[in-house]
Amino acid sequence: MTPRKPALGKASTRRSTPAKPLPGGPDRGAQLTRGVADELLIDQMDDEGSGLGQSGGQLITVAGTVPQDRCLVRISHVGKRAVFAELIKLIEPSPLRLQRSPCSEAALCLGCPLIVMRYGEQLRWKQQQVQSALSAYPALQHLQVPRLLVPERNLGYRTTAKLAVAGSHADPYIGIYRRATHEVVDLDDCVVHHPLINKVVKVVRSGISKLKVPIWQEKNKSGILRYLVVRVAESTGQVMVTFVTVRRAFNEIHHLARLLQEQVPEVTVVCQNVNSSEGNVIFGAHDHFLTKQQMLQDWIGQVQLFISPRSFLQAQHDGARLLYETALTCSGLNGVGQVLDLYCGIGGIALTMAPQATQVLGVELNKEAVADARRNAKLNDARNCRFEASDVQEMLDDLLEEGRFFDLIVLNPPRKGCDREVLDKVVKLQPQRMVYVSCSPATLARDLDILAAKGYRCSQVQPVEMFPHTPHVENVALIERKNTKNSLTEPQATC
Template sequence: MVQQPEDKLSRRSVVEVEISGLDEEGYGISCSETHALRIGGALPGDTVRAAIDHVALRMAFGHVIRILKPSPMRSKRPPCRVSSQCLGCPLIVMKYVDQAEFKRSFILKQLREYRELGEITVHQLLSPLRLIHYRTTARLVIAGKHSEPYIGIFRRSSHDVFDLDDCPIHHPLVNRVIEVVRRGISKMKVPVYNPRSKMGLLRYLVVRVSESEQKAMVVFVTSERSYNEIHHLGKFVREQLPEVDVVAQNVNSSEGNVIMGPTDHYLTTKHHLTERIGDVALMISPRSFFQVNRDGACLIYAKVKEWAQLTGGEAVLDLYCGIGGIALSLAPEAGKVVGVEVVEAAVADAAKNARLNGISNCTFEAGDAAELLEDLASDGEHFDVVVLNPPRKGCDELVLRRVAALSPRTLIYVSCSPQSLARDLNVLKTLGYCCREIQPVDMFPQTMHVENVARLEKTDKSA
């Protein structure tokens, strides 16, 4: 099953292995006599020749260098020619029908970890119209030298940068921006930041695209405020690409892995893009959280609206509301909507978006979710529907308890992590809320990620 040229597995060893499954990050699962193996670019059912990149005590990681026997799931014409080197989209070599079944099976597997969650209906995956060229936001690292800059993503488990050239996942305008910025860095001789020496200027490139406007925002993340180089680079980009409406410099002098710093400096009079999700217009600023797939966001907003079953007089609470997308989509059919978000800048953006859409029955509050829930309960507020849309880690148990204490008739939980969703649904079951159904949405085709919308109803806890 495994052929090794050396007695001891080491970096640069070459092995031939059969792949039995995929782990949660999309690595192919196999084993040698001494190590569990995780092979990037492999699919269940493949037999591959792989090069080992890293060896730990009991685990070794590698990548495919040749497919010896292809899996029945493997696509004959994957849309990316460098997927085995990039590894940013581990499912891109898998037929889409198998991707859809794989994601649904993964959700079911997480639910089976909790005995009380056995009767939930998990629908077939909802897929957006586009399976490639859908990503409208890209956060990319800049490396190398100004004479030969790399703009891309970190290779897995390393600080090496894989240079992205015409990525099939990115919106075409994102790819055009990357190509122009690469030329501009070389032409203007803009110093590229080196994290080892801590010298240089350019650290990251953030690109956002509004599909409704067909315009782009370009944000240069730099190690310090240096107006001259970025001014000329921004001017070059706008001359080459008239679709670029917003150019900003974000200063991040920290040494960690956080991409954006706290300060933006605009090089254009316009400071935001406007995107439309269904009937809602949303202003997008450099640090706004916004879904990277507009089509996928439309599917989620529509499902939340359907399951909320609003008739015009209900009170709705939207926790972790971000810039207000879901709250504003529900407001026209509700009596009132309250949005809660911990990031103050997002709350300010949400209030602007309410004014932009002419919506007056929607208010937003900044603060910790658990604390604001306690305040709402103390004020005697009642809500018919509560929407939860937390970050990947899910909700703290205190938040879930305080949501249940408000006694809404319906909870709608939007999740980007099947693991934390299953955990939280299990907690909510003990608090009197039973999940009836889950609608998976493929917000990120070709990747391991899947969004879920769950509908919960209030039940008798003693039943």
């Protein structure tokens, strides 16, 4: 693949959260200056997968490096809380590093910061990250984190891609934002994308030039096309393409959709989503379909799912299967039991548990996700599943007032974890068991510690590899009420 320079945009002021200083010195000083080159030994990595080293007692973050790399770097940012540098060249590569990365754009893109690292070492690092987060709390130090459950593929696995469109129709860029900037790195043949996503991107890029499609220009607020979102239904091979535009009027989109379906016959759904708001939110509130078919249909494990343009679904098909199956195993359900699934999304976990439960109540704030979940319940003939659109805290208040009882409560909150008020109310429902699904080891550990103080002991945390070559790791935690006989199953389940 021929490397392409990123399309420049307005630089972001956001910086990653600085890691704790390494032993032996403060994390900043006066001697480092932007633009100065320095030799650095990388000692560890931060939670975003960037290497960390020290120079003159100062902690320096260098993306694209791994522990034991000895490298030449150039200081790119000196702040009050953190110092960042760019990798110029490797002087002595780490034994943890691959001799040759599968991605030729790894140094520029940084969407997969661990891809230069041996895959086994990536898995060990993620396991250690989870263990470290848990061990920070005395109430969780009994936990020994097992190896990650690993999906079938670590390349070509990503079945959803949300891509920014930049540049001009003569030279369009379709890709992701470079870390901490508004620079779009053009992705031609991304090695972690499903091959059909790469095929769609190539055709759309060519079509933009051929049809002279006006690309949105953030600086002068002109143009129309902002984002391209591609989803692949792994079990059927069908593809959904969504063009996100700043306004509805877009004559070229009909020609672009026709061109796309002619060259990629797997594309069965084409949608235009209108988002005229400023900021980084990708989708607007209105979808307009250019095809008769408006949804994809896919299988995740034993569950069949309808997928709409804005559905939230894990972007790794086999990883989602592992996650759902692990949650079911942890649940200990044996054909009976009342289940409450909080933050249920489109119902994947709830529907996986439904055949082993008496009743399942799913709660989700997003009304569109709830509509998808209800459709999915009908699709799977899950008559014991009910989904409600509600704020989680408000629903918990209602359930407490009604005197409801649940054997099992599933928690699958966003990255920030659960609000303390949610945990307080969950405990008042007195479930015998909880299953907590989390994409953040730090907030998972925090919430498990809170629950431990309220009489609920975490007996196991099982990490799941969802996005190989990234620092992301999912976890499924099994939590049980202390000193209570388990009526769901005997003996007690393990994840």
